Amino acid sequence: MAPPEVATAVGKSLTGKGARTRARILECALELFRERGYDDTTMRTIAERAGVSLGNAYYYFKSKEHLIQGYYARSHEEHLAVCGPLLEAEVDLEARLRGVLRAKIDTSAEYHRFAGVLFKTAADPESPLSPFSAESLPTRRQVTALMGEVVEGSDVKVTEPLAEELPHLLWLYLMGIILFWIHDRSPATSQTYRLIEHTSSLVTRLIKMGRHPLLRPLTTSTLKLLREFRDEVKSPATDDASTPP
Amino acid sequence: MAPPEVATAVGKSLTGKGARTRARILECALELFRERGYDDTTMRTIAERAGVSLGNAYYYFKSKEHLIQGYYARSHEEHLAVCGPLLEAEVDLEARLRGVLRAKIDTSAEYHRFAGVLFKTAADPESPLSPFSAESLPTRRQVTALMGEVVEGSDVKVTEPLAEELPHLLWLYLMGIILFWIHDRSPATSQTYRLIEHTSSLVTRLIKMGRHPLLRPLTTSTLKLLREFRDEVKSPATDDASTPP
DNA sequence: CTTCTTTGTTGAACGTGTTCAATTAATGGG
DNA sequence: CCCATTAATTGAACACGTTCAACAAAGAAG
DSSP states (O other): OOOOOOBOTTSOBOOTHHHHHHHHHHHHHHHHHHHHOSTTOOHHHHHHHHTSOHHHHHHHOSSHHHHHHHHHHHHHHHHHHHHHHHHHHOOOHHHHHHHHHHHHHHHHGGGGGGHHHHHHHHHOTTSTTSTTSGGGHHHHHHHHHHHHHHHHTSSOOOOHHHHHHHHHHHHHHHHHHHHHHHHOOSGGGHHHHHHHHHHHHHHHHHHHHTTOGGGHHHHHHHHHHHHHHTTTTOOOOOGGGSOOO | OOOOOOBOTTSOBOOTHHHHHHHHHHHHHHHHHHHHOSTTOOHHHHHHHHTSOHHHHHHHOSSHHHHHHHHHHHHHHHHHHHHHHHHHHOOOHHHHHHHHHHHHHHHHGGGGGGHHHHHHHHHOTTSTTSTTSGGGHHHHHHHHHHHHHHHHTSSOOOOHHHHHHHHHHHHHHHHHHHHHHHHOOSGGGHHHHHHHHHHHHHHHHHHHHTTOGGGHHHHHHHHHHHHHHTTTTOOOOOGGGSOOO
């Protein structure tokens, strides 16, 4: 099988020159996004800075929105890289959870400025950038796995019915934090960090209480609900993934 | 004080002719949105069907997105109208909650097709259409009040620390349901109705358990958190509300 | 009625995302 | 080396959202 090369707008794989051009375009785009935000960055400007023609930018990126996917991929990798050592050094569940959440915000800080537009496009269920879309399933899986590691590598033992769903719940929790972060206008998004502080404690306590007999019926219903609905929101079409000529 | 007339794009009030033109434009816009969706509806088409010039449409609506606010207002009124009789006839908390949620989905059904774009623009924190924005505060307050009525008019007595925050929590719950609905691709969004069925039961049980001594510390922390953060996400600027010449 | 101000309306123009037929490099087989 | 096929690249064109200077209609003031 071929090495996992980046895909072009037309669905072909790239090696050598093409890949370099593509990377250059993405680089300039993200640079400009940071400098002046998403809306004030023109495809023409991106092309110009990258030293290519306008049409050429569209050869590598199907649309302006698709440039955002480049950001996602990068941010995600960075997050994983930071979390690795963190999860090796810590066993306390709350600390692990807090660390992973903080890391996500830390690595995204530079892009907080255009996070709004980012989320805006991500919110559209038709968009391949939606966190629920089929196209972002691989990334979602990785993050869910990361959350699983957060729990499993900790000193808290989680029994089976919860254990299966918990990673998905924590993924959802992370999404909520990001949603808050996007709307956070406090200096250096300090409110988000405070929110992480408080909620991670709360969530940890909830997890530890999960086994309590009094909560049993509630926990059971909730888990049943999750299992049932988790995969119902599967993306509908994404029919334009490959464009047969 | 003047009667609460609709506002134009330039912030003036309207009476008579202007109001009629504005209403006609909105009418045609929503009609077209239903017919062919948001993206495939052109401002030029809207203007044409409404029998006005392109520029004139922009005299009454600052942007294409602002037409969506017209939809919001209408949908919201409809929801309130349906909920009124419903809340008078029912005292069971779960039934009341379920009814209000169902009503929201029912009244929105016609627009499910372009709900994605709708949510997309709403998700942008800079947008005045964001449910968290200052511009939608009045509507949010009304829905929160509605949720308060759901609880207060029921046969379940909720004591004070929870009572204050519960309406806001239920508002958030409604937002979650809407988010699911937007992504729901099942026929007639039946999955959303099932989700309402299940979660309303779950939420009701949670409310009833709120007072239990075992959960006390958790409830307290959660409520403290909510009080602290609820109004932190206050919209930042909305500086372009009035355009001083 | 005339004049001034406010309100309503127009059509042309601009900028931007996107598409596409055409053109030039790169690659590989004979 | 030449040719054919694919990969890259171009620039012009299109459609749409949005802006704006200008104009018309409607009231208000004298």
